Amino acid sequence: MTRDYPEKPKQVYFFGTCLIDLFYPEAGLHGIQLIEREGIAVFFPPEQSCCGQPAYNSGYDDEARSVAAAQIACFPKDIPVVVPSASCASMIREQYPSLFEGSSLEQAARSLAERTYELTEFLVEVCHIQLKDQGEPVKIVVHHSCSAQRHMRTSHQTQKLLNQLGNVAVVQQERANECCGFGGTFSVKAPEISNAMVQDKCDSLMATGAQQLVTGDCGCMMNITGAIEKRGDQLNGKHVASFIWERTQ
Amino acid sequence: MTTQDAGHINLNFKNRVNEALADQELRGNFRGAMDFLMQKRAAMFPDQEDLEALRKRGEQVRNRCLQQLPDLLEQLEAQCVSNGIQVHWAETAEQANNIILGIMRDHQATRMVKGKSMASEEIGLNHFLADHGIEALESDMGEYIVQLDHSTPSHIIMPAIHKNKQQIARLFHEKTPGVEYTEDVDKLIGTGREVLRQKFFEAEVGLSGVNFAVAETGTLCLVENEGNGRMSTTVPPVHIALCGIEKVVQSLADIPPLYRLLTRSATGQAITTYFNMISGPRKPDELDGPQEVHLVLLDNGRSRMYADKQLQQTLRCIRCGACMNHCPVYTRIGGHAYGSTYPGPIGQVVSPQIWGLNNAGNITQACSLNGACRDACPVNIPLPDLIRRLRHDGNNSTAEGQTAGQGQLRKPAEAVIWKFWALLNRSPLLYRLTLWSATRFRKLIPSHIGPWTRYRSAPRPASKSLHDLMKASGTQTNHPTNQP
Numbered sequence A: 001m002t003r004d005y006p007e008k009p010k011q012v013y014f015f016g017t018c019l020i021d022l023f024y025p026e027a028g029l030h031g032i033q034l035i036e037r038e039g040i041a042v043f044f045p046p047e048q049s050c051c052g053q054p055a056y057n058s059g060y061d062d063e064a065r066s067v068a069a070a071q072i073a074c075f076p077k078d079i080p081v082v083v084p085s086a087s088c089a090s091m092i093r094e095q096y097p098s099l100f101e102g103s104s105l106e107q108a109a110r111s112l113a114e115r116t117y118e119l120t121e122f123l124v125e126v127c128h129i130q131l132k133d134q135g136e137p138v139k140i141v142v143h144h145s146c147s148a149q150r151h152m153r154t155s156h157q158t159q160k161l162l163n164q165l166g167n168v169a170v171v172q173q174e175r176a177n178e179c180c181g182f183g184g185t186f187s188v189k190a191p192e193i194s195n196a197m198v199q200d201k202c203d204s205l206m207a208t209g210a211q212q213l214v215t216g217d218c219g220c221m222m223n224i225t226g227a228i229e230k231r232g233d234q235l236n237g238k239h240v241a242s243f244i245w246e247r248t249q
Numbered sequence B: 001m002t003t004q005d006a007g008h009i010n011l012n013f014k015n016r017v018n019e020a021l022a023d024q025e026l027r028g029n030f031r032g033a034m035d036f037l038m039q040k041r042a043a044m045f046p047d048q049e050d051l052e053a054l055r056k057r058g059e060q061v062r063n064r065c066l067q068q069l070p071d072l073l074e075q076l077e078a079q080c081v082s083n084g085i086q087v088h089w090a091e092t093a094e095q096a097n098n099i100i101l102g103i104m105r106d107h108q109a110t111r112m113v114k115g116k117s118m119a120s121e122e123i124g125l126n127h128f129l130a131d132h133g134i135e136a137l138e139s140d141m142g143e144y145i146v147q148l149d150h151s152t153p154s155h156i157i158m159p160a161i162h163k164n165k166q167q168i169a170r171l172f173h174e175k176t177p178g179v180e181y182t183e184d185v186d187k188l189i190g191t192g193r194e195v196l197r198q199k200f201f202e203a204e205v206g207l208s209g210v211n212f213a214v215a216e217t218g219t220l221c222l223v224e225n226e227g228n229g230r231m232s233t234t235v236p237p238v239h240i241a242l243c244g245i246e247k248v249v250q251s252l253a254d255i256p257p258l259y260r261l262l263t264r265s266a267t268g269q270a271i272t273t274y275f276n277m278i279s280g281p282r283k284p285d286e287l288d289g290p291q292e293v294h295l296v297l298l299d300n301g302r303s304r305m306y307a308d309k310q311l312q313q314t315l316r317c318i319r320c321g322a323c324m325n326h327c328p329v330y331t332r333i334g335g336h337a338y339g340s341t342y343p344g345p346i347g348q349v350v351s352p353q354i355w356g357l358n359n360a361g362n363i364t365q366a367c368s369l370n371g372a373c374r375d376a377c378p379v380n381i382p383l384p385d386l387i388r389r390l391r392h393d394g395n396n397s398t399a400e401g402q403t404a405g406q407g408q409l410r411k412p413a414e415a416v417i418w419k420f421w422a423l424l425n426r427s428p429l430l431y432r433l434t435l436w437s438a439t440r441f442r443k444l445i446p447s448h449i450g451p452w453t454r455y456r457s458a459p460r461p462a463s464k465s466l467h468d469l470m471k472a473s474g475t476q477t478n479h480p481t482n483q484p
């Protein structure tokens, strides 16, 4: 699945996602700052909330649709929408068009899907960002979400971005492409299975001896760091936007 | 398995899952086997682009055949009949069982030997025949092990994959008179083979599944590695082939791409040891082969799947098992926990459609929608989309599909929560108010919130939401101007 990328625009929208909004706002802020530093004006429509994925994945399509419709209304202008989460970006890109098929919002949903980008994808492919690492040497492990790997297929772009940081050594975990067990409502609907998955994920992350966990999706981060904390292990998690912003100032 | 029997798929699903998760030996067996199978498959597809092209081709071939399904089935029937194969149609599992019993009775047969057939598991044939005094002996080594253990297959390709070598050695030693305990795999297989050889010659009827039924030529194709499929279909005087109606392909030319995909995806083999093509009973001048060949075409819910544009994609499946090999849930809970003939991702899609959402819909919850199965599927079935769709149909009696039990999984309390959630997330004022109070009173959020905190610490809301930060920073929260 290859995608054509536009010229660097002057303006973009930012869709912060509900999880970042409430739990990891600094990740959103740093994402915005990274884009602004590239000379792009960032607009954050205050009416935005959630992409609708939790209800959609649980099979509550009407509820998901009503929330999705409210988001479509937030981003009317024909400029890119940047999302600091492959999961929420893929909800908009992959599911909105079919969710509104045959309805009056179909065109608007398609337009939004077409101009929605995951943050690292946008920074690499559209901004052609060049990073200069100012940070101390550090060994990190990266967890790419399933959405980044298999839906948006943007994990290689996240990787490219991190590769630009000269003092950062990225170490590999065992079974890197396996799901961490979050899956949104899956983690509460099938908590024991989800736990079995996240425990294995924690084991392989801890075994790397990395000093820092970096991920582009806050759902995975909440799941993994929550489990690590409960185990009493030490591994700090950071959204890729914060990690990059803090090292490149 | 009849629809009544299938009720247990939903019942106790959680208990079965928890038992499986607690069984470290079982988990080790699955993890080891699935890692091995994934590696074998990956080695067969070194080039990503070639793989994608082949998968696309497989998808197109299957789609073309499905588009003409009714016509191809008619053509298949006509061709088979002209080849001397007797064709039977079974709309339900009960009908299929009775047709097979009828054929057995016509020949006063009491002994059947079976090649591997998941369709026969689907209809619960062994139990049904046993109830009527007929012994049906499995001749596939994995199926034989499972039968010896009074169990059921835990994987559609490798029925006994839940057992390790030591467990199989113990089983053979305990259940077969005069057999010493040995972990020598060749010796174990030799033991099974000896028992089975005799049975092949005693059985009056051999039963097999079908991998591809070719409409143009009336040929039934059977893919296998052990030779037991060939024995079951040639040694006994009567051969019955049980075939889901979706297995029909148009012509022999459709087979190579599907066969390549099947063996590479399933076991990481370039080709299987045997590929049987059965085109009729023994002819007068021939020395061997069965005197009668019967083809039982099984619907059992497949027409319902066919009637829905999205769910129809279920029927593309060539039963390779790759989706379960790549599923992080299947790898951890194993096949039996699903409680269905068909476990793993394809099982989560197929089972509710065969036995009804009310009987088998709960297993769709055991999926994180991570997409690993979709990427492994040789015919590009969007399994996560279909699992999600069935969750939706389970909640909605007004869903467009024809799956039985629609709406019967709706939980009123959950439905209310989602209604409230939607209200909150589509009204900016309520949403902001919630953010405001969650950030303001974040210290009051309990540290134990349901299943989440059983295994994780509770997430703590930030002191200021992104909305707050945006407002404070004066970043443009309004809409952009019209400049490009």
Ligand code: SF4
Residues within 6 Å of the ligand: B316, B317, B318, B319, B320, B321, B322, B323, B324, B346, B373, B376, B377, B378, B379, B380, B381, B383
């Ligand atoms: S759904 Fe796809 S991967 Fe799973 S068994 Fe069928 S063909 Fe194989």
